[in-house]
Amino acid sequence: MSTILVTGGTGNLGSLVVARLRDRGHEVRVLSRRSPEHPVDLRDGGGLDAAVEGAEVVVHCASAPRGGDERAAGHLIAAARQAGTVRNLVYVSIVGVDAVPFGYYRTKLKVERLVEESGLGFTILRATQFHDLVAQVVGAAARLPVVPLPKGVRVQPIAVGEVADRLAELAATTPSGRVPDMGGPEVRTLPELGRAYLAATGSRRPVVPLPLAGKAYAGFRRGGNLAPGHAVGRMTFAEYLREREA
Template sequence: MTTATKTILVTGATGTLGRPLCARLAADGHEVRELSRRSPSHPVDLRRGTGLDRALAGVDTVVHCASSPRGGDEEAARVLIAGARRAGVRHLVHISIVGVDRVPLGYYRAKLAVERQVEESGLGWTVLRATQFHDLVDRILTAAAKVPLVLPLPAGVSDQPVEVTEVAARLAELAAGDPAGRVPDLGGPEVRTFADLARAHLAATGRTRRVLSLPLAGRAYRAFRAGGHLAPGHATGRVTFEEYLAARGASARGGAPV
């Protein structure tokens, strides 16, 4: 495996995953170029591509973390891949989501389409799929708890949340290496029912709610209920949801951003 210091560009560098990834790459001695619409050094809107060629000049590896549930991922990937070809980028690493090929959700379909673009790009490529981050589950449960007295949840759905810094560490390892194609999924340490996760969240946040499981309709719900988004055979993460919540609470009490 190649381990020499590289010039690595990270898209979505100011996002939930991009921030710890950039920090990890820099700590490992790589030259890191942080690209996002709000980046102070490389402010690029990937759907337009203005400034992209300058950002990619001399780059060995691109780690593509930029994504939006509001749409535009496929167009952004096309622009990025075209720029990477022009710049002679050797390795394109892409982070995706477990279940994009099994859950018929619009956002997941777009993520799967981007995977295919990466695979057909003509560049050396690596794709890692991960389960949902602790942060996402936290935000979902925080929003659900705004309902008075009860905490409504989709019945029969489980999740396997993973710590984002563990995903960042794995991406940094892949970016430092050679193109590897589709690598094994990265899942959190435990498959938990949403009701169980909700009770842990209520205990950590000091709220009192009755957990209310509601059956839903639709193909996406049925796929989630069937566990299409889970990777129980790849439960390689170590940080549990309770440990994430405890660290989050400690950070908040210390006055640091949560």
């Protein structure tokens, strides 16, 4: 069994990765700003060297859509090099980071490049959007009298637990480079999923497909965020909603 550090280990994805790795008998260190074990802010790196020391694998789940991911990755890579024991740096990214010119996606792509050029053994997994994120987007829009959702944008949501399963599997193997993407079982438009969400939550608000502008919107409309050839997820959005409402 290995000593594995999980960054973002108290988050939506990271906490599930931690649980799965511990179930497999690994010694797991939980790192996040809120972790009682290793309370580290990767953006300044204080305490990071001690957390990484002796770790054989690092699973990097921490991410901040508001900024700082590149700096955080730089600190993590430097600490992993200094430790000298890390044989596999596993990074979870997003399908479409090289195809959709969206700010957060561009940052994730830059972090991928940092990982690839780190000199460490690495594994990169790209996944499509989580069901939770789609529900969050629709839920926020549903606070209005009508529900505006981007017209013509398709998504392929996947269960976060299924991505956690795959990351735990990858953490226990040798470095694999960029592995096949993970996509959810269905490709649907956001307005379609919005109507499903509203029906599941008992809301009668109308959904309004809203045309937008810009290169990022065009990239989503082209389907740059999709992985139809890698539809390996099992739980559909409708099944997620039933489980959520139950």
